[in-house]
Amino acid sequence: MTAVATGTLLSLQNVSHRYRTSGREVNALDQVDLDLRDGEFLVLVGASGCGKSTLLKIIAGLLDPTEGSLDRSPGLDERGGIGMVFQKPVLLPWRSVLRNVLVPTEVLRTDGAREAALGLIDSTGLAGFEDAYPHQLSGGMQQRVAICRALLTDPPLLLMDEPFGALDAITRERLNLLLQEIWSETRKTVVLVTHNIDEAVLLGDRIVVMSPRPGRIVEVIENDLPRPRGAHTYADPRFAELSVHLRAQIVGTDHE
Amino acid sequence: MSDRVRSLAAPLVRSVLIAVVLVAGFVACWAVAIEVFDLQAYVVPTPGAVWQAFWENDSFLWPALWVTLYESLAGFALSIVVGLALATVMVYSPLLRGLIMPSLVALNATPKVALAPVLILWLGLGVNSKIGMAFLLSFFPVVVNTARGLAEVDADLLDYFRLLRAGRVRTFVKVRLPNSLPMMFDGFKIALPIAIVGAVIGEFVASKEGLGYQIIVAYSTFSSDLVFAAVILVAVASTVLYGVLVLIERLLLRWRPRSDAPAV
Ligand SMILES: Nc1ncnc2c1ncn2[C@@H]1O[C@H](COP(=O)(O)OP(=O)(O)OP(=O)(O)O)[C@@H](O)[C@H]1O
Ligand SMILES: [Mg+2]
Secondary structure, rough: OOOOOOOOEEEEEEEEEEEEEEOOOEEEEEEEEEEEEOOOEEEEEEOOOHHHHHHHHHHHOOOOOEEEEEOOOOOHHOOOEEEEEEOOOOOOOOOHHHHHHOOOHHHOOOOOHHHHHHHHHOOOOOOOOOOOHHHOOHHHHHHHHHHHHOOOOOOOOOEEEOOOOOOOOHHHHHHHHHHHHHHHOOOOEEEEEOOOOHHHHHHEEEEEEEOOOOOEEEEEEEOOOOOOOOOOHOOHHHHHHHHHHHHHHHHHOOOO | HHHHHHHHHHHHHHHHHHHHHHHHHHHHHHHHHHHHHHOOOOOOHHHHHHHHHHHHHHHHHHHHHHHHHHHHHHHHHHHHHHHHHHHHHHHHHHHHHHHHHHHHHHHHHOOHHHHHHHHHHOOOOOHHHHHHHHHHHHHHHHHHHHHHHHHOOHHHHHHHHHHHHHHHHHHHHHHHHHHHHHHHHHHHHHHHHHHHHHHHHHHOOOOOOOOOHHHHHHHHOOOOHHHHHHHHHHHHHHHHHHHHHHHHHHHOOOOOOOOOOOOO
């Protein structure tokens, strides 16, 4: 592994991934080149099956690409250097909210995380639910717990795989804004996978459009909509322009 | 705290009340049936005779019960230890899983009752062969359920622990084991009564003590009142132990969503 250039957190060169199951091969990712800029909010969009989750797992180091190379800045290789949120909250149902948020530091055996955990719980609007069990919370609240858990080690990189995909539209928009707030306060690098076009345009600094079979990057859009974005952003003519463009791209490349 | 105790105790009190009503109904039907069908005492003794037989012989029925319970619980404990060990091996090694699982299925398919004489030959007339029977009969549901519980963990959750580089032992202790507890207890609840059956069968075949032995002795002297007393004692003890198991389950699995389903 070579060092990445300054200002770059992670760099993928010519990364491909093939899944092999029962003799059949799926070309999930094909020759992907991508640099993650330090502090940016990057969104991956594309139709189902275009390799977004595969790409995210490769970035997380959970999956080794079958081809290509990957350079990471040293901070990411530390334990707890990457936070991750999944489509489902995947909390430990036998643990209270607070003890769920504390999982990463417990595994890494670091002390003094309790204050940080309580702070995160408070700032995500979960104060008062520290001792509740996950099943006693709504889906949106559970996902907020998962976000707190991912942020506890203060990782430079936060990966999110359709974190709000299972939520209703209202909760989703609220959490979109919460996420923007967290990002602008902490200046973490965020990679968000979504197939919600409004979400992509509302949140992304850059929007990476992917196409399926084989999974490829077809376009990278720089999104210069002014921040902070919010309800007013939807009225911005540039928002409409970008959404229309994205819709055409994604629906046009969906062969399903 | 007292609220917690109450919320755990309330369903238990209800269960006990239901049990009392059921038992009373059963005894009444029993007494009526003897009258209606004019049954002989050596075929079906009256509830009163059974009650009397119990208290006349309780000086050896209680010690016999402790022996049987000791054998059953030792066999059941062995099932848990061996079951957890085998299940753990199967979760981590697909190769061994492929060897162990078919063997277990084959073992489960054999009429284990027929193995009682063999066990007595190997382990002797004493408690060990009965512990062996209790173990043999009860451990299949424990292994199968534990293995399922250990294996059926959300893939994303395992990925998350991999991201934290938690390692196998930590992931086992923090994720797999607690994840398997509900299913383990489902297995225990099947296994515990079968363990008691196993011990009694062992005592039937050859023994010098225990309730199974007392039942055989009572049969040989046509004391059906004593046979009934001993059988009922086994049933009551088994039910009480099951209740204790359910209580432990409720204590350990307090985090589970409350359901209105009755305690089983
Ligand atoms: N573990 C796996 N084994 C075999 N094939 C897989 C595996 N995971 C994904 N694939 C295949 O790889 C392709 C890309 O999958 P991936 O999950 O990365 O897509 P995605 O963009 O995240 O889709 P979605 O939006 O539906 O989550 C799909 O065709 C999928 O069938
Ligand atoms: Mg996906």
